[in-house]
Amino acid sequence: MRPHEALARRADASGFTLIELLVALALMGMAASLLLAGLRMAGLVAMRAQTTASGLDDVIAAQRVLRTGIERLWPVARLDTAKPVIEFRGNDAMLSYVAPPFDRDAPDALQRFQLLRTATGDIVLYRVSTRKVGIDARGYDLAGWTPTTLLRGTRGLSISYRGVPASGGARAWLNRWWDRASPPELIRIHVEFAPADSRQWPDLLVRPRVATSTCLPDRAGGCGAEP
Structure with a gap:
């Protein structure tokens, strides 16, 4: 080679x-x-x-439902009182308000909602159409209302309201907002779990997106003209 x-x-x-x-x-x-x-x-x-x-998905979903409803609440006037008040009642253990229906229920009339904690520790949001007859609109008797369980196995529910006290004075966090002419400026919802429960609930702060004036319910079950 x-x-x-x-x-x-x-x-x-x-x-x-x-x-x-x-x-x-x-x-x-x-x-x-x-x-x-x-x-x-x-x-x-x-x-x-x-x-x-850890149940974080359930907490996020529950907070999303509550925030969406409370932010859109309507100051519907009650017609059975001498002074102008709206359909909004709340104390430290219960919250009742009127808002548009869930997306899955639309189109529909406005609905009444009530949030509370049952004796078994479930956080439940009840709802019923404002056009439905034969039900207790005040929510003392929830027969005929549709329950939606947001959380199970909680240890406590606490709700507070930011605004001027009914008796007057400086703005403060109150444990009761009952038969007032307007909703509170802020609503704070706190849920407690047992120490062994890995779930955590960051305090939910919601500001209703409504004017302070009330409105009259119309025939379609919506919010019509102001009184």
Whole structure:
């Protein structure tokens, strides 16, 4: 074999080895990318599972339902009182108001809602259409109302209201807002769980998006003209 032919063969062999090295590096890079993507997905799945196991999803869903309803509440005037008051009553253990229906119920008339905690520790939101007859509109008797359980196994429910006391004075957090001409400026809802329960409830603060004036219910069960 001539010297220049041997040199050419060695060069060809060297070039082929370099190509193999580049292909191997590319494959290793692709494998590393797939591995990182798999680890990232596994981390997200684990985080989701931990969130679900801790009940955080239930807390988020409950707060979303309450915030949406309370923010959209309507100051519907009560027609059975001598002074102008709205259909809004609340104390530290119960909240009753009028708001548009859930999206799944729309289109429909305004609905009455009542939030309370049952003796078994469930946080339940009751609702009924304002057009439905034969029910207790005050909510003392909830027969005929539709219950939606927001949370189960709670240890306590506490509701407070920000505004001027009925007797006058400076704004403060009150444990009762009853038969007033307007809703409170802020509503704070606190839920407690047992010490062994991993769920946590950040205090829910909601500002109703309504004017202070009241409105009269119309024939369609909505909010008509102001009195």
